[in-house]
Amino acid sequence: MNSSKYIIGFTALLTAVVALVLSLMYTGLKEKHKQNELLFEKRAMLGAIQDKASIDVSKMKDAGVIDFFSKNIEQLVVDTKGNILKSEDVEKAGYKGGKAENVDLKTEMKKPFEKRILPVYIYNGEKGDKIYILKLFGKGLWDEISGYIALSSDLNTVVGASFDHKGETPGMGAEMKDNPKFRAQFKGKKIYDQSGKLVSINVRKGGAVDPEHDVDAISGATLTSNGITDMLKHSLENYNNYLKKLKQK
């Protein structure tokens, strides 16, 4: 039998060594992790508009993605009333850099509706047509899900969408990100009905019913599919006033 002193000493030493190595590794790789995440976001955004912009994101190199993004995409931050915020105001809200890509929608969704601020990305096409890319955030089965939806210049028709998740099951819920057929269904759908009411897009189990507002759910992943429906509804509600203001112009 070992003495208590030895046991405590041994475990303390082991923990200290492990903690030291891991924290060194974590800080050493932190920049790389951040870069990867940001690049991933940019790829997701371009994924939502790739048909319109005639690019293939999956074949683009990392540098190409960054270059295309900085050349063609304009960033805005709006509030839920539809006003465009200045970058000082965004920095006041706690986001260093003051750009749309610095805004964390997760923290914003926790705030009351009136206080949220939202990122908007505008793609300026060659012919002067604009595509509005809006960020989505919600809850899937296991963890957070997020995504981007791109609206054409009529602010109603969907040009494309891309999704991401943190912990959905590979082969099932994870298909929301991996399966291009699921994403492709969103193209041409409408988020407003004819009277101008926001109805969003439903991910429907058993097959789409409404040709304008429904897409097929992912088989084996009903709860993730429901999560996507909720995410689209709640996130698009955030942008509702902004889109209405834009339409009036």
Place this chain on the structure above:
Amino acid sequence: MSEMKESKKALFPMTKKEKKLLLDPLNDNNPVTVQVLGICSALAVTSMLLPSIVMAIAVTFVIAFSNLAISLMRKYIPKQVRMIVQLVVIAFLVTIVELTLKAYSYPVYKQLSVFIGLIITNCIVMGRLEAFAMANPPWQSFLDGIGNGLGYGIILIIISFFRELFGRGTLLSGTPLEMKIIGASSDFWINTTTNSWFGWYTNNNLMVLPAAALFILGMIIWYQRSKNTKLVDIS
């Protein structure tokens, strides 16, 4: 298997015992089909081939190096807290795997998501530490870890091969090597819409669900025992 033995022999001279440590877990003492450990992750990650391969590599890395580390420390670990010490070592290695994948292979990290963290709870790792590394020298423990990791990985790869093929019609999707084998469009090698004699085949959605892994695992165990009769428990 004899082929593999010879090639190993040529590279590293090994004693009979060491060879047994490395090769036994592949068949006679397979952690999944014989010891029936690690079933949970074998059901969860095997719906596609690529995550299974990455998982197999990650688990092999974790078992081998945690075996090595525990074996090096085995004379100093206080018996009362040995399990906690083992867990700390496993969690340490798993975190290294996770941080490395996140930095250098972000898409794969995204795809495996929660399952990397769940290697910590994989009973094969803990089982080998308790049963082997606590009582054997480092080099043998390391080989035992590699053997068990590969034994686990082989089963994972066999299951995911069938699940991806019958469930989605593809193999290795998500890599540049993606093969589209069977499906309802001209992208696939076997186009089920043009071959009228094959028109009955549609992707089997059951294969995508975790239950299918249990069926395939059952069939692997059946096949293995029919070939390897010494595994059959007659008592």
